[in-house]
Amino acid sequence: MPVISTERMRDRRDSILAAASRVFSQKGFQAASIAEIARAAGVSDGLVYKYFENKRELLISALTAFYERVIDDLEQQVELGETFADRLRLLVQTHLGVFVRDTGLCRLFISEVRVATDYPGSAIQVLNKRYTAVLLRIVHDGIRNGEVRPDTDPRVVRDLLFGAVEHVAWRHVTTRKAIDCDRLGRQIAGMIVGGIAPPRPAARRRAAS
Amino acid sequence: MPVISTERMRDRRDSILAAASRVFSQKGFQAASIAEIARAAGVSDGLVYKYFENKRELLISALTAFYERVIDDLEQQVELGETFADRLRLLVQTHLGVFVRDTGLCRLFISEVRVATDYPGSAIQVLNKRYTAVLLRIVHDGIRNGEVRPDTDPRVVRDLLFGAVEHVAWRHVTTRKAIDCDRLGRQIAGMIVGGIAPPRPAARRRAAS
Amino acid sequence: MPVISTERMRDRRDSILAAASRVFSQKGFQAASIAEIARAAGVSDGLVYKYFENKRELLISALTAFYERVIDDLEQQVELGETFADRLRLLVQTHLGVFVRDTGLCRLFISEVRVATDYPGSAIQVLNKRYTAVLLRIVHDGIRNGEVRPDTDPRVVRDLLFGAVEHVAWRHVTTRKAIDCDRLGRQIAGMIVGGIAPPRPAARRRAAS
Amino acid sequence: MPVISTERMRDRRDSILAAASRVFSQKGFQAASIAEIARAAGVSDGLVYKYFENKRELLISALTAFYERVIDDLEQQVELGETFADRLRLLVQTHLGVFVRDTGLCRLFISEVRVATDYPGSAIQVLNKRYTAVLLRIVHDGIRNGEVRPDTDPRVVRDLLFGAVEHVAWRHVTTRKAIDCDRLGRQIAGMIVGGIAPPRPAARRRAAS
DNA sequence: AATGAATGAGTTTTCATTCAT
DNA sequence: AATGAATGAAAACTCATTCAT
Secondary structure, eight states: OOSSOHHHHHHHHHHHHHHHHHHHHHHOTTTOOHHHHHHHHTSOHHHHHHHOSSHHHHHHHHHHHHHHHHHHHHHHHHHTOOSHHHHHHHHHHHHHHHHHHTHHHHHHIIIIITTOTTOTTSHHHHHHHHHHHHHHHHHHHHHHTTSSOTTOOHHHHHHHHHHHHHHHHHHHHHHOOOOOHHHHHHHHHHHHHHHHSOOOTTEEBOOOO | OOSSOHHHHHHHHHHHHHHHHHHHHHHOTTTOOHHHHHHHHTSOHHHHHHHOSSHHHHHHHHHHHHHHHHHHHHHHHHHTOOSHHHHHHHHHHHHHHHHHHTHHHHHHIIIIITTOTTOTTSHHHHHHHHHHHHHHHHHHHHHHTTSSOTTOOHHHHHHHHHHHHHHHHHHHHHHOOOOOHHHHHHHHHHHHHHHHSOOEETOOBOOOO | OOSSOHHHHHHHHHHHHHHHHHHHHHHOTTTOOHHHHHHHHTSOHHHHHHHSSSHHHHHHHHHHHHHHHHHHHHHHHHHTOOSHHHHHHHHHHHHHHHHHHTHHHHHHIIIIITTOTTOTTSHHHHHHHHHHHHHHHHHHHHHHTTSSOTTOOHHHHHHHHHHHHHHHHHHHHHHOOOOOHHHHHHHHHHHHHHHHSOOOTTOOOOOOO | OOSSOHHHHHHHHHHHHHHHHHHHHHHOTTTOOHHHHHHHHTSOHHHHHHHOSSHHHHHHHHHHHHHHHHHHHHHHHHHTOOSHHHHHHHHHHHHHHHHHHTHHHHHHIIIIITTOTTOTTSHHHHHHHHHHHHHHHHHHHHHHTTSSOTTOOHHHHHHHHHHHHHHHHHHHHHHOOOOOHHHHHHHHHHHHHHHHSOOOTTOOOOOOO
16 A cells, blocks of 8 residues: 555655756756756655666656657547648647657657667657558558549658658757748648659659659 | 977868767767777877867767768769769768778767767758768759659658658668668669659550560 | 775875875975875875875865864964954964964975965965865954954955964974974064054053063 | 086076076966976077976076075175164065066066975075074174164064065066055064164063963 | 665866976 | 977776675
């Protein structure tokens, strides 16, 4: 029987996690110290280790929580699109929006999680799959509805789309220049859609190579 | 007059740089120690600081040297393509090839240099510009020759292309699965070309590959 | 609530301070290493930094503690003198005694603290003021009682007295020759008193000792 | 037979010495590097070691050269005084003047040379003796001429005088406040003279204790 | 459960000094 | 005689992690 309630424990854990998100995103993984996170969470250094194995696991947990919120948001947003093109555009725009709003955590994600060698099979990867699954479903639906050329490889679409979003977002992160999510999202999605749209009767085209 | 020849000095510098490239790409910036790099280069710890201001500058120098080799290679390869589509495909394939061959250095570049706040305006950024200039020129030429739709925004093409390459390559880095640069390059380039090709009246579009 | 008692913490701090006093006064500031001080105090290197910001602050703290003891002693001793001349002599003798007993710390004080540019305004300077205040009060009282010529500048007295004490003591430090605090104190004080005593009409002056 | 003339060697040595004086007095012993001194002197690092055993010896040599100039100056100045009181005053004023003009070197002297354990018997000590000899001679002459009380201990006069000068000068060094050498010199010397003046017939005095 | 005192490993950087040329 | 490349030792300081209380 726990001396403090499960609910209280959940609160403690959450406040540490929230503090970690804040401190990590401001200072980066290496520069953030457990002591500072503990102070920000209003707990002692030692207690952090009751809830998280070590500093790295704390980072991963914080990013996972963030990632879950992002995906929930993404799935909801995409639902709003009616056509294939709409949904693709919404996906890009929402994705970009996350980068703009949570720049610090996104930077952390790219610079720290991606480098980690324990990446394959981790909780993060599961979320990654779920994230990309959203896109893959959109493409599959598009193919079924005749909005997408049937020979389209959805994985290449995924690489183009997520790659471009990150590339743009990263520039935003490093240059600190504002980005126009709306316009850019429209352009990126538009270019991809144009490329995978079924042949229009009034146009002729030869294979590229 | 110098006690040892300029050539000898150049050699020393080069061997330190080569050792740094090796050690940094294996262990990452933070985990690599100057002592290990010096040992790998066969020099004393102190000598490293005769040639490089500090650890970070050593990293930047190593990555710059690498980047220069990559760009030289890229520019040569792209020249071989005759049509717009050819050149775009070669660009993607070469780019992917670099990631596959020098995974460690590419990872280093993305995780360490990009995160740096001093990134804008640095020597690296100059090379970055040169790198992307190759693509922008290809697109501009394509527009002039009528191979590319005139309303195409070359910057969005750049984001799609480089983003996708990095995304694919990164998966290679983390999953350690081999990638087929040839096929993937053809697919990515093909999808972009399809999207930005000008519509030709009264023609039928065929799949690219 | 603290895991170890406040008393225990005070002990830790004190033992570090005592060890620092010993090591610093033997080797000087620069030559003493934190590791050696920690070893002498029976604690780990890191703990030193829990109690003291950095090496310099440790030095200042050690000297401040020493200085406080010295001043307490000085103030008590001076109280024992009944006349102006007595008090002045006691001041010089006590002052010399401190130099003789704690040669190392005095050397440290002069060579390290005085050179420091942060000296003005520091905690040490406050003690310095308190130290000299003892003398200034003696002189002022002497003037009020008619034992000291009224046009005497107490600051010059201070410079003569403390300067001479330090000069004598320094010779003791460097030559390692014993000094006779009693006799020397009498001589120095006597010479100063002779100079600032008001001329008494129709009297004959005798030698002080 | 030297390849370069003795004169040339002397020049080299002097320029190193001059550079060392400048750099040492600006940065202090520890912070000054041989490389910087060599650069300032326009010679290579290695050459410094042809003329001076090591860094410390270079410091001692620089201070010795400085000290010699100071003493020469002092001896000349003191000659200008006609009476005992005049000469004593000139001594103090000149001494203070040196501190004001060459603050850096004086600080260096006090903080570095005095601390040195090799001080007794060193070249510096010889100069020290010569320095104090100037004063002792003045006092002896004063006694012979009846200007100074015969039972005066010249060594105590020395301690009072040099001690006070240094004490005042050191305050100047650390507080960076200007000092009025003229007035202060007059006060210090005056107070000492008053104390050691032969008994004036119209004054009576008792022993202090 | 919670604390926070205590640990101690780990690393960049500097620079006096040497010595091959 | 002169150079300056090369050495390598040395040390302050931080902080993740542990564990007695």
